[in-house]
Amino acid sequence: MSLDLINEARRQIEICNACRYCEGYCSVFPAINRQRAFADGDVTQLANLCHNCRGCYYACQFTEPHEFALNLPKALAEVRAESWERFARPAPFAALFQRAGVAIGAVLVAGIAVLFLALQALRPENGEGFYAYLSHAAMVSIFAPAFIAPLAIVALGLRDYWREVGGTAIRLPHLRAALGDVARLKNLSGGQGQGCNFEKGDRFSNARRHAHQATLWGFLLCFASTSSGTILHYGFGMEAPYGFFSLPKLLGVPGGILLTLGCIGLAVLKTKADRDLGAPKLWGGEMAFVMLLGLTGFTGLLLYAATGTGAVPALLAIHLGTVLALFLLIPYSKMVHGFYRLAALIRDAQIRGAA
Ligand code: HEM
Ligand code: SF4
Ligand code: SF4
Structure with missing residues (x-):
């Protein structure tokens, strides 16, 4: 398991959990909002639930050049692909x-x-x-x-x-x-x-x-x-x-x-x-x-x-x-x-x- 990819996705997920702006976009945000902490398996599940529609990226006020550098579709796509490779x-x-x-x-x-x-x-x-x-x-x-x-x-x-x-x-x-x-x-x-x-x-x-x-x-x-x-x-x-x-x-x-x-x-x-x-x-x-x-x-x-x-x-x-x-x-x-x-x-x- 690539901890770098999981940790980066977890960092972004935690910011989303505090922000909650994208709540109605897809099943990923309600799933995030149901939890406080995210184990590695939770991140894998969220990554596979994401359909890469990219709506949350274009709606986000924390994408680069903001210091939070949010790019949730990318972070989840990388964890998802790594999980398929690992399995x-x-x-x-x-x-x-x-x-x-x-x-x-x-x-x-x-x-x-x-x-x-x-x-x-x-x-x-x-x-x-x-x-x-x-x-x-x-x-x-x-x-x-x-x-x-x-x-x-x-x-x-x-x-x-x-x-x-x-x-x-x-x-x-x-x-x-x-x-x-x-x-x-x-x-x-x-x-x-x-x-x-x-x-x-x-x-x-x-x-x-x-x-x-x-x-x-x-x-x-x-x-x-x-x-x-x-x-x-x-x-x-x-x-x-x-x-x-x-x-x-x-x-x-x-x-x-x-x-x-x-x-x-x-x-x-x-x-x-x-x-x-x-x-x-x-x-x-x-x-x-x-x-x-x-x-x-x-x-x-x-x-x-x-x-x-x-x-x-x-x-x-x-x-x-x-x-x-x-x-x-x-x-x-x-x-x-x-x-x-x-x-x-x-x-x-x-x-x-x-x-
Ligand atoms: C459980 C059923 C399925 C779900 C939920 C599903 C979901 C998705 C989603 C969300 C995408 C776009 C996001 C991404 O690029 O990863 C996608 C892409 C795609 N899916 Fe499916 N899919 C399913 C079954 C299938 C089946 C059975 C086929 C055909 C054999 C198929 C063919 C494709 C193709 C060709 C793409 C485009 C890949 C790309 O642009 O990289 N899907 N699918
Ligand atoms: S993607 Fe951006 S706007 Fe959407 S919930 Fe996460 S931090 Fe908030
Ligand atoms: S890119 Fe993924 S997480 Fe973002 S709104 Fe679309 S499905 Fe949800």
Whole structure:
């Protein structure tokens, strides 16, 4: 644990607790105001609860050149990122991705794509659609462990997080409250629904919230599409390729479009925002994650559009390369934010319920 980062965040939190001007902005300030002293675990919890909307920075009268030098969004972003790195296994992998995310993402996608192209040389003797290039057995034996192992690593990290922040048994009302906050992305709405100050400085905008919702729902639709394909395959013996009016396509095509557009929006907004109100050293790794996620949606759509053409083998290799790289990087990339932020919202609901 980096005590320097925790102590700096604690110093700022204590000033906010005396000031209380930003009370209505997000869940962080009511959480601060409920306490007098802040243990290291409390700071970790507050950092993961913060949505980096930046409203408190632009409202604050104690930012530089004031001697208090308040920059709460940055202090919390740095503690948050350090906590994700600390909870990852092996932790140095996460640090590496933060520093060289674009290069690692690109090498991984290219490497895996080449591997899939090579695998296609061992074409199955029979098989339709994509299975004409890569057998179903080969796909499952590669993707099942590549999906389960990263999730197991995240689960271990979440267990450490839960211990550090003093979490207790999760009850349905806590989960419901937290999921409600995620669905509305309440903490990016600036308290009154006017939006956040991410890319427009002291003016408000809902652009990031909307782009995030497109990304989140797009991702969930793509996930549901893949799951429905698996159920059709194993449960009903219906094999891919599926027609347009089938569940995998009806969920996957809008999902891919939303995911691609959402990620383009988030990447553009990221280039406009002040890097010094987040964790500047992580900017590259965060951008790599947004690009990898967007590329997953986009290559999926391209592959569908290319059905029946000679471009399928190469596009299939690239699409499977991006999906596999995204999965393998879950514990080390910003993908973990969803898990830890959900955990922080559940813990906040627990504390509010107990208060
Ligand atoms: C529990 C659910 C989730 C919550 C509460 C959540 C919250 C947030 C917040 C507050 C941000 C902006 C602040 C920041 O940059 O850290 C963000 C960024 C982002 N989220 Fe989520 N998220 C969730 C799930 C997801 C999922 C499932 C995806 C897609 C797989 C996703 C994709 C993104 C992307 C691409 C960014 C932009 C990253 C950047 O600009 O650096 N989120 N999320
Ligand atoms: S961010 Fe500044 S204005 Fe807001 S509560 Fe903290 S010290 Fe007060
Ligand atoms: S940046 Fe936004 S979410 Fe984070 S503490 Fe400030 S007002 Fe709350």
